[in-house]
Amino acid sequence: MKVSNGQMGRRILGFAVAATALAAAGAAYAGTLGQPAPWEMTLQPSASPVMDSITWFHHFMLTIIVAITLFVLALLIIVAVKFNSKSNPVPSKTTHNTVIEVVWTIVPVLILVAIAVPSFRLLFQQLDIPKADLTIKATGKQWYWSYAYPDNGKFEFDSLMVADKQPRLLAVDNEVVVPVNKVIRIQTTGADVIHSFAIPAFGIKIDAIPGRLNETWFKATKEGMFYGQCSELCGKDHAFMPIAVKVVSDQEFAAWVEAAKKKFASNPSNSFASIGTAAQ
Numbered sequence: 001m002k003v004s005n006g007q008m009g010r011r012i013l014g015f016a017v018a019a020t021a022l023a024a025a026g027a028a029y030a031g032t033l034g035q036p037a038p039w040e041m042t043l044q045p046s047a048s049p050v051m052d053s054i055t056w057f058h059h060f061m062l063t064i065i066v067a068i069t070l071f072v073l074a075l076l077i078i079v080a081v082k083f084n085s086k087s088n089p090v091p092s093k094t095t096h097n098t099v100i101e102v103v104w105t106i107v108p109v110l111i112l113v114a115i116a117v118p119s120f121r122l123l124f125q126q127l128d129i130p131k132a133d134l135t136i137k138a139t140g141k142q143w144y145w146s147y148a149y150p151d152n153g154k155f156e157f158d159s160l161m162v163a164d165k166q167p168r169l170l171a172v173d174n175e176v177v178v179p180v181n182k183v184i185r186i187q188t189t190g191a192d193v194i195h196s197f198a199i200p201a202f203g204i205k206i207d208a209i210p211g212r213l214n215e216t217w218f219k220a221t222k223e224g225m226f227y228g229q230c231s232e233l234c235g236k237d238h239a240f241m242p243i244a245v246k247v248v249s250d251q252e253f254a255a256w257v258e259a260a261k262k263k264f265a266s267n268p269s270n271s272f273a274s275i276g277t278a279a280q
């Protein structure tokens with residue numbers, strides 16, 4: 001098939017228009033704060049400093065990847081159009097070009113260094129936990145989460161999915177409540193099998209492993225409801241053990257703690273996990 005330069009130009013323009021339309025659609029379908037949205041194409045809106053960094057790093061990487069892909073595509077098109085057997089019947093016998101060989105070695109090294117620096121900075125931000133204002137222990141169980149507040153009177157409660165509450169498959173009976181703009185340390189473990197504690201808007205995902213206590217942290221910068229899910233295939237109801245975090249002001253948090261201490265205090269049969277033991 002003979003393709004003229006004009007046709008090729010129109011095709012490239014077509015691809016560019018399609019790509020721009022796709023990107024615009026992506027921006028239009030950027031999710032709702034704290035939960036997934038239909039047709040969402042990008043990351044959930046950020047609500048923590050770590051997620052801000054993850055979002056920035058994602059855009060940074062995407063820019064580099066798109067630039068490299070377009071560059072390689074342009075080279076391929078040039079080669080295919082200019083150096084096919086029809087337009088270039090007598091090929092050149094060139095085998096070496098020192099300048100270009102030095103360039104295609106040095107430039108990728110520089111690109112990798114440019115990626116490595118912010119990548120390590122992000123890893124340190126995630127793994128180096130700042131001084132925590134509050135610690136919450138999240139225990140993954142088949143198939144729900146239990147939360148303990150050791151700093152606030154050591155109460156514990158279970159959080160189970162509620163089938164007829166919105167958002168569907170994400171709403172729970174007892175939400176985790178945390179104060180806004182405070183460093184929350186999450187300690188997580190598994191009571192039976194490996195689960196994973198993940199909340200996209202806070203940029204956290206950490207395995208909950210039996211016999212181990214893993215730590216991560218977040219600082220919620222916005223008030224509201226934030227949802228996550230168990231992110232390690234853990235059994236038949238893996239899809240039905242959501243994580244719901246309610247971010248509130250300091251005063252509301254203090255009031256909730258007082259109410260929760262009474263609600264979840266003393267009576268072990270309050271705990272779904274302890275029902276079996278209490279009955280014996």
Ligand SMILES: [Cu+2]
Nearest residue numbers: 195196230234
């Ligand atoms: Cu699980």
